[in-house]
Amino acid sequence: MGARDQQGGAIARTTLVSSADAVYQGVRNWLECLIADGISLDGWVPMSGEIVTFGNELRYGKCIRCRWEQDRREHRHGLAFFLAGGRGMPMDLSAKLSMMQSADRVVDSLLVLWPRAEAIEPAHESLPAATAEVWNNFAKSKQASRLKLQSIEATQIAPWLAMAGFRRLAVEERSISLDVFAHFVNEKMASYGRYVTPFSTEEAS
Numbered sequence: 001m002g003a004r005d006q007q008g009g010a011i012a013r014t015t016l017v018s019s020a021d022a023v024y025q026g027v028r029n030w031l032e033c034l035i036a037d038g039i040s041l042d043g044w045v046p047m048s049g050e051i052v053t054f055g056n057e058l059r060y061g062k063c064i065r066c067r068w069e070q071d072r073r074e075h076r077h078g079l080a081f082f083l084a085g086g087r088g089m090p091m092d093l094s095a096k097l098s099m100m101q102s103a104d105r106v107v108d109s110l111l112v113l114w115p116r117a118e119a120i121e122p123a124h125e126s127l128p129a130a131t132a133e134v135w136n137n138f139a140k141s142k143q144a145s146r147l148k149l150q151s152i153e154a155t156q157i158a159p160w161l162a163m164a165g166f167r168r169l170a171v172e173e174r175s176i177s178l179d180v181f182a183h184f185v186n187e188k189m190a191s192y193g194r195y196v197t198p199f200s201t202e203e204a205s
Helices: 003-018 020-036 086-101 129-139 154-173 178-188 190-195
Strands: 045-053 062-070 073-081 109-116 147-153
Touching (some): 020 045, 020 062, 020 154, 086 109, 086 129, 086 147, 109 154, 147 154, 154 178
Parallel strands (some): 073 109
Antiparallel strands (some): 062 073
16 A cells, blocks of 8 residues: 555544544434335344443444344344554454453444455454454454454445434425435445344354
């Protein structure tokens, strides 16, 4: 990666870290759109979405908990964003992993998205040494199959980041009904469903 790309990635990460609350709120608003539009994904019906915190590091111990139902079975799937850089990375990742290691875990499965200039898989192979050690220790645990770490191009976060403002402008200031707004958003963001629906714990790594 060239110097310009590295600089661009650093700027993008700084923007996301400072806007973390807006990203989580955007995901929550989008889940409300899925529910309002009556959409099911892979047979799962969305019932609710809420921002939850866990542990003592509230900057990092945060996720969106999506409650789904399928054939009278309920599943609480979490979506979290791995946003810290530098020396904050081990603490950030550790806070996410601890959500699954506690007996009082807040979700049944968790997808941790790592925004980067370029998405590369498997994501854990690109972790810096100290952060990789945190990951490798977790990978040996019984809960490892319940969590996925996946890289994502930082630009893909933009719709979630803009969601709250877009919703306010469209629904509250322009008097567009929530149903119309939800249908429009869901058409444009159809490919994002894979981030919030439950995955098979046998496939996680």
